[in-house]
Amino acid sequence: MQLQSEGIRVGVVGVGYWGSRHVRVLRSTTGVAKVIGVDQRFTGTAGHPQLTGGDVAGYANLDAALPEVDAVVIATPPSSHYSLGLQAIEAGKHVLIEKPLATSAAEARELVAAAEAAGTLLMPGHTFLFNAAVHKLRDLVRSDELGKLYYLDCARLNLGLYQPDVNVVLDLAPHDVSIANFVLGSLPTVVTAWGSRHVHPQHEDVAHLRLDYSDVGVLANIQVSWLNPHKVRRVTAVGSKKMVVYDDMATDERIRVYDKFAMSPQEGSGPLSRVAYHFGDVMSPFIDFAEPLAVQDQHFVDRVADGCRPAIGGEEGLAVVEVLECAQISLREQRPVALAEVRRLPTRPAPDAALAALPALLDPASAAEPAFATANITRTR
Ligand SMILES: NC(=O)c1ccc[n+]([C@@H]2O[C@H](COP(=O)([O-])OP(=O)(O)OC[C@H]3O[C@@H](n4cnc5c(N)ncnc54)[C@H](O)[C@@H]3O)[C@@H](O)[C@H]2O)c1
Numbered sequence: 001m002q003l004q005s006e007g008i009r010v011g012v013v014g015v016g017y018w019g020s021r022h023v024r025v026l027r028s029t030t031g032v033a034k035v036i037g038v039d040q041r042f043t044g045t046a047g048h049p050q051l052t053g054g055d056v057a058g059y060a061n062l063d064a065a066l067p068e069v070d071a072v073v074i075a076t077p078p079s080s081h082y083s084l085g086l087q088a089i090e091a092g093k094h095v096l097i098e099k100p101l102a103t104s105a106a107e108a109r110e111l112v113a114a115a116e117a118a119g120t121l122l123m124p125g126h127t128f129l130f131n132a133a134v135h136k137l138r139d140l141v142r143s144d145e146l147g148k149l150y151y152l153d154c155a156r157l158n159l160g161l162y163q164p165d166v167n168v169v170l171d172l173a174p175h176d177v178s179i180a181n182f183v184l185g186s187l188p189t190v191v192t193a194w195g196s197r198h199v200h201p202q203h204e205d206v207a208h209l210r211l212d213y214s215d216v217g218v219l220a221n222i223q224v225s226w227l228n229p230h231k232v233r234r235v236t237a238v239g240s241k242k243m244v245v246y247d248d249m250a251t252d253e254r255i256r257v258y259d260k261f262a263m264s265p266q267e268g269s270g271p272l273s274r275v276a277y278h279f280g281d282v283m284s285p286f287i288d289f290a291e292p293l294a295v296q297d298q299h300f301v302d303r304v305a306d307g308c309r310p311a312i313g314g315e316e317g318l319a320v321v322e323v324l325e326c327a328q329i330s331l332r333e334q335r336p337v338a339l340a341e342v343r344r345l346p347t348r349p350a351p352d353a354a355l356a357a358l359p360a361l362l363d364p365a366s367a368a369e370p371a372f373a374t375a376n377i378t379r380t381r
């Protein structure tokens with residue numbers, strides 16, 4: 001594939017399962033002149049055979065690659081996100097860090113502060129927030145169509161890849177927490193989690209989270225598992241008038257709207273009155289689907305080029321890590337944990353304001369005022 005004749009040079013640190021996908025999409029992202037792979041498995045600066053085409057250089061560590069890049073995508077295991085991210089930011093590079101932004105709120109907060117101080121762009125890799133089906137789910141939930149939203153239910157299960165450095169909560173729940181925060185336009189106030197270890201001696205492989213979005217009066221239940229025979233990636237929103245299921249495993253009809261509901265017994269109609277039900281049609285709206293990773297990486301490159309704030313920035317990544325930290329404490333101490341316990345930056349923008357730019361994500365014409373210096377971007381060729 002031909003690279004763009006002009007644009008930025010992006011280093012992808014960690015060219016494993018997910019990083020190799022970044023390499024693939026970045027090689028056809030508008031505004032990218034060069035993609036450079038960085039992986040500790042690489043032994044020199046020569047092109048690595050894993051990267052097709054022979055025009056992608058490979059470095060064994062970020063140190064060696066930094067002078068060659070304008071921006072960095074970090075797709076290494078979560079425990080290395082903080083140190084690699086900080087290194088790149090301190091070198092003045094724009095950074096996209098895969099989910100979770102960091103493994104603790106303190107580290108995530110430091111990354112946000114470092115990027116702010118350096119005037120560089122920081123984006124977390126919350127790929128589902130660049131998924132048109134999630135945007136459709138958000139629109140349905142925020143419209144009157146479902147009636148009063150009772151709860152969200154998220155399930156992310158599989159006989160999945162055990163991660164060596166984090167438990168299933170840090171590996172899988174970032175997706176659902178980011179989706180719930182986005183769909184509800186709010187942050188939970190209290191997080192309760194419980195989980196169990198079956199195969200791994202230190203890391204929970206099965207966990208349940210309950211997020212109380214008290215501002216909007218909605219509970220979100222999240223089930224994550226590496227130890228389940230079924231691959232499930234599903235979000236269900238249940239309202240007083242309709243229900244919606246977003247099934248990411250469906251090749252089409254990812255979103256289905258069920259005209260179904262239950263009605264509580266009429267007040268004053270006596271002790272024998274029963275719940276009444278409504279059963280109507282099932283409708284699947286058309287979704288103009290584009291590969292979410294490609295949309296996300298294009299957004300990153302566009303924001304690096306124009307210096308504007310990304311729709312999903314470090315603050316949103318930090319908000320997710322704070323919820324995950326509450327969940328980790330709750331798992332350990334077996335008690336509900338208030339978000340206020342782990343938050344120390346009361347001046348954060350209201351989530352709705354921070355996410356306001358999201359509907360325009362698929363419309364790149366939505367440029368805001370530049371917020372980052374672009375002068376340090378080397379235009380190559
Ligand atoms: N957004 C998504 O949908 C999504 C999906 C899958 C994984 N991820 C995230 O991507 C990241 C990587 O996950 P993965 O499944 O690809 O892991 P992986 O183990 O397949 O790949 C990680 C790679 O990083 C390399 N590496 C580790 N430390 C390094 C260092 N210090 N310098 C250079 N290279 C280093 C390893 O050699 C390996 O090739 C994780 O943070 C994970 O949460 C995100």
